[in-house]
Amino acid sequence: MTPPDEPITDFRALLHPMNRRRLLQGAAGLAGAAALGSSLPEPAYAQDKVLNLLSWPGHADPAVVKPFEDKYGVKVVAKEYVGGEPMLALMNQSPPGSFDVVLADAEYIGMLKEGGFIDKLNPADYSFADYWPEFQKFEPHWPGGELYSVLIRFGYLGIAYRTDVLTEADVKSYKVLWDPKIKGKLGFFDWYLPTMGCLSLYNGNKPPFDISDAAFGKLKETLFSLKPQASGFYSMADQFSMLTNGTAAAIPGVGDWVVLLLQKNGVPVSATVPDEGGIQWTESMSIVSSSPKKDLAKAFIQYMSSAEGQVRSAHMPAYWASIPNKKGWELLNKDFPADAKALRHTFDARNVMDEYKDGKIFIRKTPVKQSIEAWNDVWSEFKAM
Amino acid sequence: MTSPTDAVSAPSTPPGTRRATGARFAVFWGAPPLIWQLAFFLVPLGFLVAMTFWSVKNFRLAPDSTLANWIFILNAGFFRSAYVYTFWLSALTAVLASLIAFPAAYTLAYKVSPATRRFMIFMLVVPFFTSYPVRIYSTQIFFSPQGIINTVLTPLGLGPLQVLNTATGTIVGYMVLVLPLVVLLQTFALSNVPRILIEAAHNLGCGRLRTILTVIIPSARIGLIVAGTFAFVLAFGDYVAPVYLGGSKPPTLSILIADQVKSGNNWPRASVVAVTMIVTLMTVMLVMLGLAYGKRGAKR
Numbered sequence: 045m046t047p048p049d050e051p052i053t054d055f056r057a058l059l060h061p062m063n064r065r066r067l068l069q070g071a072a073g074l075a076g077a078a079a080l081g082s083s084l085p086e087p088a089y090a091q092d093k094v095l096n097l098l099s100w101p102g103h104a105d106p107a108v109v110k111p112f113e114d115k116y117g118v119k120v121v122a123k124e125y126v127g128g129e130p131m132l133a134l135m136n137q138s139p140p141g142s143f144d145v146v147l148a149d150a151e152y153i154g155m156l157k158e159g160g161f162i163d164k165l166n167p168a169d170y171s172f173a174d175y176w177p178e179f180q181k182f183e184p185h186w187p188g189g190e191l192y193s194v195l196i197r198f199g200y201l202g203i204a205y206r207t208d209v210l211t212e213a214d215v216k217s218y219k220v221l222w223d224p225k226i227k228g229k230l231g232f233f234d235w236y237l238p239t240m241g242c243l244s245l246y247n248g249n250k251p252p253f254d255i256s257d258a259a260f261g262k263l264k265e266t267l268f269s270l271k272p273q274a275s276g277f278y279s280m281a282d283q284f285s286m287l288t289n290g291t292a293a294a295i296p297g298v299g300d301w302v303v304l305l306l307q308k309n310g311v312p313v314s315a316t317v318p319d320e321g322g323i324q325w326t327e328s329m330s331i332v333s334s335s336p337k338k339d340l341a342k343a344f345i346q347y348m349s350s351a352e353g354q355v356r357s358a359h360m361p362a363y364w365a366s367i368p369n370k371k372g373w374e375l376l377n378k379d380f381p382a383d384a385k386a387l388r389h390t391f392d393a394r395n396v397m398d399e400y401k402d403g404k405i406f407i408r409k410t411p412v413k414q415s416i417e418a419w420n421d422v423w424s425e426f427k428a429m
Numbered sequence: 430m431t432s433p434t435d436a437v438s439a440p441s442t443p444p445g446t447r448r449a450t451g452a453r454f455a456v457f458w459g460a461p462p463l464i465w466q467l468a469f470f471l472v473p474l475g476f477l478v479a480m481t482f483w484s485v486k487n488f489r490l491a492p493d494s495t496l497a498n499w500i501f502i503l504n505a506g507f508f509r510s511a512y513v514y515t516f517w518l519s520a521l522t523a524v525l526a527s528l529i530a531f532p533a534a535y536t537l538a539y540k541v542s543p544a545t546r547r548f549m550i551f552m553l554v555v556p557f558f559t560s561y562p563v564r565i566y567s568t569q570i571f572f573s574p575q576g577i578i579n580t581v582l583t584p585l586g587l588g589p590l591q592v593l594n595t596a597t598g599t600i601v602g603y604m605v606l607v608l609p610l611v612v613l614l615q616t617f618a619l620s621n622v623p624r625i626l627i628e629a630a631h632n633l634g635c636g637r638l639r640t641i642l643t644v645i646i647p648s649a650r651i652g653l654i655v656a657g658t659f660a661f662v663l664a665f666g667d668y669v670a671p672v673y674l675g676g677s678k679p680p681t682l683s684i685l686i687a688d689q690v691k692s693g694n695n696w697p698r699a700s701v702v703a704v705t706m707i708v709t710l711m712t713v714m715l716v717m718l719g720l721a722y723g724k725r726g727a728k729r
Contacts, residue, residue: 126691132488133694159487228591234677236692276594276676289573291593291676420692421505427688428507428679 095340097122098134099147100327101280102362111356112347116340126280127235128152129416135161140334144341150184150326151237151409153193162330165191169342170349171369176397179368184407185328193328194349197357197365200324200396200405201238201299202317204283209293215316218246221270221296230273231292233283236423238297238323241408243267245321252323254412264422271429287313297323304364304386321404327365351375359383366396474707480700488694502701508685515681516709518596519664522603526611527657529604534615535641538622550616553609565602565673572598572674594676602670607660614659618652619645654721661717662710682706 095118097104104122106113113119123142125131128149135146135156148156156162172180175195185193203215209229214220221230232239243266244252249259275292283302286292288311295302299322303313329348331341347353354372358365359380364387367373377384377391388395399405411419484493502508537546556564571577572592582588592598622645630640646653664670668683677684682702689699 129488129692129694130690133690136487136489136694274678276678277680278676279672282673285569285573286593286676289569289575289593291574417693417695423692424505424680424685424688425507427677428510428685 092337093118095120095145095337095344096143096335097145097147097344098131098143098332099124099145100126100362102360103147103357105361108353108356108360109347111352112344115347116343118340120344128237128410132156132159135159135332141336142334143332144335144337145329145344146332147196147327147329148193150182150193150195150328150407153185153328153330154187155410156330157187157192161333162192163333163338165194165331167191170194170346171371174351174371175368176370178397178400182326182328182368184326184409193330194345195326195328195368196348196354197367198324198326199299199301199365200317200322200399201242201297201408202315202322203242203294203296204287204298204302204313204315205294206287206290206292207312207314209290212314212316215294216319218242218296218318218320220318221246221273221294226293227273229275229291229293230270231275231283231286231295232277233295233298234277234279234427235297236419237408237410238325240267240297240419240423241323241406242297243270245323245406246318248320250321251406251409252321253406253409256413260414260418267422267426268429271426277427287311299325300387301325301363301365307386317399317404319404321406323408324400324405325408355379358387358389477700477707478704480697481704483697485693485695485697490694490696498697498701502698502705507680508702511680511682511685512705514596514679515665515683518599518603518681519661522600522607522664523657523661525600526604526607526660527615527653530608530611530615530656531653533612534619535645537612537616538619539627546616550613553613556605556609561606562669562673564605565669568601568605568674569593572601593674594678596675599671599675599681602674603660603664603667606667606670607663610663611656611660614656615649615653618649618656621652622648651721654717658714658717661713665710665713666706 097120099122101124102108103124104120109120123134125134128151131146131148132152132155135143136159146156146162153162179195179198182195185191185195203218203220205215205220209225210220210223214223214225220226240263241252244255244259244263247259247263247266249255249263255263276286278286278292278295283292283295283298284306287295287302287306288309299315299317303315306313329345331338331345335341348357349369351369351371352375354367354369355376358367358372358376364383366387366389367376373384373389373391376387376389384390388399410416480490481498482494482496484491484495484497537549541549569576572590573579574589574591574593578592579589582590592601626644626648627640630644635644666683667681668687671677671681671684675681680688682705686699686702689695689702
């Protein structure tokens with residue numbers, strides 16, 4: 045089952061926002077009713093004492109945001125989503141003013157900007173000087189040369205695997221996904237983008253998301269050939285339980301964010317970036333254009349990118365991640381040396397920045413030459429095989 | 430649903446004034462559920478159907494009158510396989526649940542004291558005290574590779590039993606959902622079979638099994654079929670069991686709905702799937718009710 049300190053539940057993250065609330069929203073949208081206000085989180089505080097955050101699960105955890113809340117006398121209330129497309133849908137459907145800050149993955153920043161959903165930011169407002177040089181001007185966040193989002197955390201995606209089934213040598217290549225040892229035990233994170241990205245790398249496509257239609261056809265074949273290996277398609281939280289109970293011996297397209305928490309609970313799992321390369325995921329924060337509390341939103345992003353916010357975000361209870369702020373690394377090593385080691389954020393050994401410098405890591409993007417829908421439909425077809 | 434029309438036609442011969450009062454009374458008490466159904470079922474259903482002709486641009490819904498969603502979904506291989514799979518699994522669930530429930534319902538209806546029956550009926554209601562997703566999650570504990578069942582089986586040289594992420598897992602989940610209800614419905618159906626018929630059968634020298642097959646089952650047919658139909662309907666639309674026990678492998682129609690919305694905000698395509706499901710369920714209901722109330726039932 046999910047680890048005890050694991051606050052994500054599928055039913056919070058998936059069922060409610062996905063099915064009930066958004067079904068209502070869809071109906072309301074249809075009716076053309078302006079009653080969409082119901083999509084807002086229940087205000088436990090007066091609205092002016094709330095910072096509304098749209099994010100992946102876990103980012104409004106008190107373990108992360110408590111110092112900010114105390115300092116400003118506000119409550120951070122999150123509407124959580126799973127997957128970039130649901131995030132875009134929520135941004136599109138919610139009435140203006142619903143959110144102050146949106147946490148999104150890099151590949152969606154351009155679309156958010158195009159849609160006029162996020163504000164241009166002033167780089168001088170944020171502590172980029174403390175960031176690792178590689179992330180001081182993170183290209184996807186600067187559409188048209190202007191800053192639109194501040195990188196908060198990131199990680200690499202390759203293969204997560206159970207160490208009692210596969211060895212480090214086994215997972216040197218994505219070839220292991222077809223290994224008879226894990227027949228019927230290959231789990232999938234139920235999102236087309238990371239899995240298909242890793243398989244695209246296996247097919248030799250670099251960069252993996254900008255591929256010709258011929259290469260896309262081949263990617264489809266590669267994906268479909270994995271069907272006999274498949275154990276199931278998991279939501280975010282189910283990956284934790286399926287790796288823990290051994291139903292899944294390996295999951296492609298995921299990484300440290302899944303295994304670090306499990307390792308802490310003694311589950312024999314590890315994650316790796318195979319030789320063919322891995323995908324980088326990112327989470328960054330932007331100020332929502334329709335926010336009535338832009339100063340508070342700015343202050344929140346400043347906090348989250350500061351050394352303290354970064355340390356708290358790195359070992360956020362829901363899922364851990366690498367942080368781009370070097371000062372954050374220093375603080376993490378000082379206050380939580382064991383966690384720094386688990387995150388490979390130490391300065392005296394090979395760390396995640398070294399892996400980044402190896403050139404094997406590619407930023408996750410939405411498909412360039414095909415539509416998102418085309419990739420999604422392949423995924424639907426694969427699931428139904 | 431009891432509609433006011435039933436209630437109005439029920440009082441038989443009274444004079445005009447009493448009839449008017451009766452009608453007002455019936456409308457007053459009957460209207461709220463009717464309005465409720467109208468507002469929260471019929472109207473959304475209308476929207477749902479309308480939405481199947483809409484289109485999606487940049488994750489935003491746009492009113493339209495396109496047939497593209499219907500054409501895409503009905504021709505999609507993944508929809509067809511999901512449809513067949515969902516229908517087959519739900520039908521299997523209905524049959525299995527009916528068969529498994531019958532001996533229990535028979536026992537409850539005929540073989541135990543009224544006090545025991547009341548207690549057992551209460552126990553059958555207890556599962557509904559806990560939310561269904563929680564019950565499904567706890568089922569995961571039983572069936573996981575190092576779970577309770579495999580821990581018992583492995584030392585015996587049986588197993589490990591692979592249930593999670595299989596169709597068996599989904600069926601187990603469906604059973605968790607429907608079995609208590611089917612037992613309850615069957616118990617009520619059997620309890621309503623006039624005792625006098627059973628006694629008459631015995632007096633005429635009819636054996637126990639033959640009594641069940643030729644007297645009890647035909648007499649309780651309506652209730653038994655309704656119970657099985659309920660099982661089918663609940664399983665057909667369930668999302669939780671196929672996701673958390675079946676591992677979405679392969680997806681059922683309800684998972685397909687979620688997928689279409691999740692991946693591209695494609696409410697129109699999801700609506701096509703939903704409308705197809707509703708039409709299917711209505712057809713199944715009509716056929717089953719026809720079977721329940723049809724001519725061959727006239728014996729009674």
